[in-house]
Amino acid sequence: MSGQEIFVIVIVALLLFGADKLPEIARGLAKGMRDFKKATDDLKREFEESTSDLRHDLNEVSSSISSDVKDISNNIRTNVNEVSNDLRQEINNFSENVQSNVSEVKENIDKQINDIDKQTVSQTEPAKEPETVTGQPSDQSIPPGTES
Numbered sequence: 001m002s003g004q005e006i007f008v009i010v011i012v013a014l015l016l017f018g019a020d021k022l023p024e025i026a027r028g029l030a031k032g033m034r035d036f037k038k039a040t041d042d043l044k045r046e047f048e049e050s051t052s053d054l055r056h057d058l059n060e061v062s063s064s065i066s067s068d069v070k071d072i073s074n075n076i077r078t079n080v081n082e083v084s085n086d087l088r089q090e091i092n093n094f095s096e097n098v099q100s101n102v103s104e105v106k107e108n109i110d111k112q113i114n115d116i117d118k119q120t121v122s123q124t125e126p127a128k129e130p131e132t133v134t135g136q137p138s139d140q141s142i143p144p145g146t147e148s
Contacts, residue, residue, distance in 0.1 A: 017025060 013022060013025070
């Protein structure tokens with residue numbers, strides 16, 4: 001409220017109640033305001049007291065849930081790390097086995113190729129034709145498998 005409104009209210013109160021009754025009315029208003037403030041303070045205090053136990057319980061539950069979530073998270077993280085390490089080890093073992101098997105197969109194939117080459121060379125030796133002095137082949141032929 002502005003100063004002008006308060007001034008108007010005071011003048012109206014003086015006219016209605018007179019100068020004699022105005023101090024009594026002011027005391028009554030002040031007492032009413034004190035009682036109202038005391039009642040609101042009592043309500044606030046009672047509300048705070050009644051909810052303090054509830055807040056305390058909620059804080060305990062919240063901290064308990066938070067602790068449980070952290071424990072579960074740590075357990076999950078530990079399990080994931082263990083599974084991950086196991087999988088890496090299995091993959092490494094599998095890779096080593098595959099490489100070993102590929103090396104064995106390569107060695108077997110190389111050995112078989114060498115054996116086939118040796119058999120082919122021993123079975124097919126080139127036949128040599130004798131040359132004559134004139135550089136023309138002679139009429140005498142050497143039967144295959146005999147050496148000169």
